[in-house]
Amino acid sequence: METELFEQLEFKENPFYERIISELQDKQYCVVEEFFTREEVAELRKSLWEKYQEDHFKKAAIGNKTNEVIYKEVRGDFIKWLNEAEAGKAEQLFFDKLNALVTYLNRTCFLGILTKEFHYAVYPEGTFYKRHLDTFQNDGRRKLSLVCYLNDEDWKPENGGELVIYTEEKGQEVPVKLYPFPGRVVIFESQVLEHEVKPVKTERLSITGWLKTR
Ligand SMILES: O=C(O)CCC(=O)C(=O)O
Numbered sequence: 001m002e003t004e005l006f007e008q009l010e011f012k013e014n015p016f017y018e019r020i021i022s023e024l025q026d027k028q029y030c031v032v033e034e035f036f037t038r039e040e041v042a043e044l045r046k047s048l049w050e051k052y053q054e055d056h057f058k059k060a061a062i063g064n065k066t067n068e069v070i071y072k073e074v075r076g077d078f079i080k081w082l083n084e085a086e087a088g089k090a091e092q093l094f095f096d097k098l099n100a101l102v103t104y105l106n107r108t109c110f111l112g113i114l115t116k117e118f119h120y121a122v123y124p125e126g127t128f129y130k131r132h133l134d135t136f137q138n139d140g141r142r143k144l145s146l147v148c149y150l151n152d153e154d155w156k157p158e159n160g161g162e163l164v165i166y167t168e169e170k171g172q173e174v175p176v177k178l179y180p181f182p183g184r185v186v187i188f189e190s191q192v193l194e195h196e197v198k199p200v201k202t203e204r205l206s207i208t209g210w211l212k213t214r
Pocket residue numbers: 129134147162163195196197206208
């Protein structure tokens with residue numbers, strides 16, 4: 001009891017996280033510019049390329065882990081799952097920022113996020129990910145999807161690969177187009193919003209993952 005009160009007194013409202021929470025509540029998605037700094041993106045990109053060159057990536061599949069199918073006509077990316085326990089410097093920095101957000105979400109929104117899963121993703125030229133809902137992976141525990149873009153600093157909209165989120169307003173579908181600018185993080189409700197990755201014209205790099213309840 002005493003500890004709980006102490007924790008409440010210690011709690012400081014954080015405007016950065018509060019904006020994320022209120023946007024998620026209002027429209028089920030939120031775009032955070034510069035969630036990662038240029039330097040952090042550069043570290044993560046370097047680590048991604050090292051692993052990619054060492055051939056650690058595999059063709060992304062559809063379905064849950066025991067029932068994986070690879071459909072090239074649905075998604076064309078290559079992925080590598082991140083293991084927090086074996087994280088290098090770059091991945092540790094990624095998890096530190098992410099865990100701070102999760103702690104805040106759990107304290108303020110009672111979301112009950114207990115687990116997470118994240119992977120690096122490389123979309124080679126010409127690939128895409130057709131419209132889908134992230135819970136089609138047979139995992140109803142996925143609450144929030146997060147996509148963190150690791151593209152080069154000179155990444156341009158002509159490079160394609162925009163994320164389109166299909167929102168709804170007054171019963172009408174409203175597609176929202178979001179470019180994968182480096183450092184940008186897009187967060188959305190996994191069970192609600194369908195989305196797709198448009199065809200990529202220049203290799204597209206990201207970390208994608210899910211915050212999950214039990
Ligand atoms: O990379 C993105 O923008 C979205 C990726 C995605 O939808 C997924 O991996 O489920």
